[in-house]
Amino acid sequence: MENLGIDGKLLLAQMINFVLFFILVKKFVVKPFTSFLNQERKNEEEKTKLLEKLKKSEEVAIEAEKKAKEKMKKEFDVLFVQAKKEAQNLRADLIKQAESDAQEIRNKSKKLLEDERNSLYREVKDKIVKTSLMIVESTLRESLDESSRKKITGAIIKNYKGRIELN
Amino acid sequence: MKINPKLKNDLKNFLLERIQKEQNRVAVYSADALDVEEIKVLSEKKFPDLNWKDADYRIDKSIIAGVIIKIGSKTIDLSLSGSLSKLSNTLYEID
Numbered sequence: 001m002e003n004l005g006i007d008g009k010l011l012l013a014q015m016i017n018f019v020l021f022f023i024l025v026k027k028f029v030v031k032p033f034t035s036f037l038n039q040e041r042k043n044e045e046e047k048t049k050l051l052e053k054l055k056k057s058e059e060v061a062i063e064a065e066k067k068a069k070e071k072m073k074k075e076f077d078v079l080f081v082q083a084k085k086e087a088q089n090l091r092a093d094l095i096k097q098a099e100s101d102a103q104e105i106r107n108k109s110k111k112l113l114e115d116e117r118n119s120l121y122r123e124v125k126d127k128i129v130k131t132s133l134m135i136v137e138s139t140l141r142e143s144l145d146e147s148s149r150k151k152i153t154g155a156i157i158k159n160y161k162g163r164i165e166l167n
Numbered sequence: 168m169k170i171n172p173k174l175k176n177d178l179k180n181f182l183l184e185r186i187q188k189e190q191n192r193v194a195v196y197s198a199d200a201l202d203v204e205e206i207k208v209l210s211e212k213k214f215p216d217l218n219w220k221d222a223d224y225r226i227d228k229s230i231i232a233g234v235i236i237k238i239g240s241k242t243i244d245l246s247l248s249g250s251l252s253k254l255s256n257t258l259y260e261i262d
Binding site for chain 1 (some may be wrong): 197198199201202204205208209213231232233234245246247248251254255258259
């Protein structure tokens with residue numbers, strides 16, 4: 001072996017060195033590294049599972065939300081239709097009431113105007129009658145002398161037909 | 168207080184007589200004094216049933232012309248002022 005240039009001792013030492021290196025690497029490097037890798041893989045799987053679970057629960061939540069939204073929308077639509085109907089009824093009632101009030105006001109105003117017109121008419125008539133009578137009376141007083149008055153008195157007595165009017 | 172029945176009766180008769188007299192008393196109001204002819208027409212032709220013996224003739228210028236005859240509480244208005252008043256009432260009644 002020496003002729004071939006191989007040192008047996010050195011080879012042995014190298015072999016022992018290699019075995020020791022192998023044992024040490026396997027024990028302190030490969031094992032923890034494998035364990036670490038396994039742990040990482042497990043973690044990754046758990047993460048994936050969790051993610052899937054989360055995804056599923058999210059989908060469920062989205063579905064529930066969607067259903068709730070649809071339900072809400074339906075309820076809202078029903079309520080909206082109902083509210084719209086009520087508002088329309090209220091509007092119709094208000095319009096009816098307003099029309100009734102307006103008619104009442106119109107009637108009152110008309111009656112007031114009519115009353116005022118009648119009152120004015122009576123007042124004017126009263127003034128005209130009073131003034132006319134005053135003019136006639138004053139004219140008669142001024143224009144009739146004693147002989148005329150006597151003639152009128154005589155004529156009244158003469159023409160009286162027995163129609164007794166008692167006051 | 169007791170009142171003598173005779174006295175009471177006399178008083179009652181006296182008052183009834185006075186009332187009767189007042190009720191039949193004639194009062195004639197005119198703007199000017201009525202002449203005999205007019206009084207005659209009134210008493211004999213127009214109102215012969217009235218008691219003209221105690222008639223009271225009074226002047227009232229406010230009646231303008233004509234006469235107003237009052238018998239107790241009754242009145243016969245034949246005056247111009249009365250006619251004007253009736254006319255005024257008629258005018259008020261017309262719408």
